[in-house]
Amino acid sequence: MSKHHTKRESFAIGSIRVRPGSSKATELPITRLVTGAEISLPIRVVHGKQDGPTVWVNAAIHGDEVVGVEVIREVLASLSPKEFRGTLIAVPIVNVHGFLAGDRYLPDRRDLNRSFPGSARGSLAGRIAHLFLREVVAKCEVGIDLHTAADRRTNLPQVRADLDDPRTRELASAFAPPVMLHSEIRDGSLRHIAGERGARVLLVESGAPLRFDDWAIDPCVAGVRRVLAALDMIDPFEKEPPTPAVECRGSGWVRARRTGILRLDAHLGQQVVRGERLGALYDSFGKTLRAVYADRDGVIIGHTEAPLVNSGDAVVHIASIVGPPPAEPADLVPDLTSDPTNGLLS
Known part of the structure; x- marks a missing residue:
């Protein structure tokens, strides 16, 4: 029997299970505000009817990086769970505290992307990092980490990755950004710890903080979908191949x-x-x-x-x-x- 016709099990995450051929949203509790209101990590799972890889896509590890939130919204809107192959875990807002405040960092001024792998009993940043690794990264073999430039800067759409790893290079090429840049891994980053756990990660930079620009959003929507197509999770959607990325080493x-x-x-x-x-x-x-x-x-x-x-x-x-x-x-x-x-x- 073809792998695409094998009956799949439901996908477990947090306290829920997602049936094959369906999409479901959930929230993973992080902490509470001083008002008592709960802060949770928002997640949507697209669990296809057919077998395939398990991939995550996330945005807003830095709270002012809103471009990736819109990218994920548009990607999810284009997917059909009944036709999807494999499983996609979408986490549009990782740094919920920073996102609500329009701030890059957490309330204690820690950089979440320097706080992995974190700890269940550590700082707020460490607890979020630990939760994300346990519930998302540990279940996946490929990740797409969406970023923008820092405060008062802007970035060309680009993929930063370990281009010396053949599989990672294939995925970066499939994304087909204007530029793919071989990038050293920074200690404490999501890309660092996920790589140590065996996942291939593409770090995507595009646009400026706290604003939507179509020139920054559209190439990333297409790029994420191209990676899903390269992984055979969706059918190819472009009639003509995209312009190949320009490879860069050093900057x-x-x-x-x-x-x-x-x-x-x-x-x-x-x-x-x-x-x-x-x-x-x-x-x-x-x-x-x-x-x-x-x-x-x-x-x-x-x-x-x-x-x-x-x-x-x-x-x-x-x-x-x-x-x-x-x-x-x-x-x-x-x-x-x-x-x-x-x-x-x-």
Whole structure:
């Protein structure tokens, strides 16, 4: 009998069981507020009728990273549990406290993505990390961890992963972001501990905190669905193959060499060469204080959105492209961020 026609067992998570061919939401208790109201980890499970991998997708490990919440909503809306193969655990908001406050961190200022594996009796961050590992990561073989840039920064849609691992590389290529960046693993991160537990993890960066931009959301919705298709959990949905990701190894920030008001002329996805002018710093009367130049060849994968910068502040993030650069001098991504109305007035 084909594996796709084997009768599946119900999927257990927390205190519930999800029947094959169905989707169900649940909440895992975390703690209580001083008011007595319970704070819980929201989860939705899509448990297909047919066998397949078990995968998780999460967002908002940092509470101000709202892009991934919308990505997960749109992905879930596109799935049919009766036609799905395998199981998807969707956790749109991991840092519930930070999300409610619009804050990157937890109330004690801990970074949840530096708190894994955590402990059932540890700090609040440690308890959330422990709960997430026990109820989500331990059940899965692949994870997609959705992020945005930090405060007053923005990121090009990109996958950061261990590209030296063949299976992880396949999944990153399947996501087909504009850029896939080989990235070292940071101690205490979800990617670190999940990898130690045998899961392949794609860390996705896209957009800016506390805002929705279609240019940041749409590539991630398509990317998550492509990974599900590559895992044979859904049927391929695109008639034409996507543009292959540009591989990058290593990256660095260009830093301001004066304090001033920043005007950037460069944009996300732009290919640059060492010494290329990216913008300039001015005083309050418009006098040029210092130009900003690229310190390497590569592609811009992030930049500050803060107009006021101090000497030493990170300004533009450039990743080094492996091999010959793609189509020169075309950019990897159109400058969709240049319209301040986000198309609302068109």
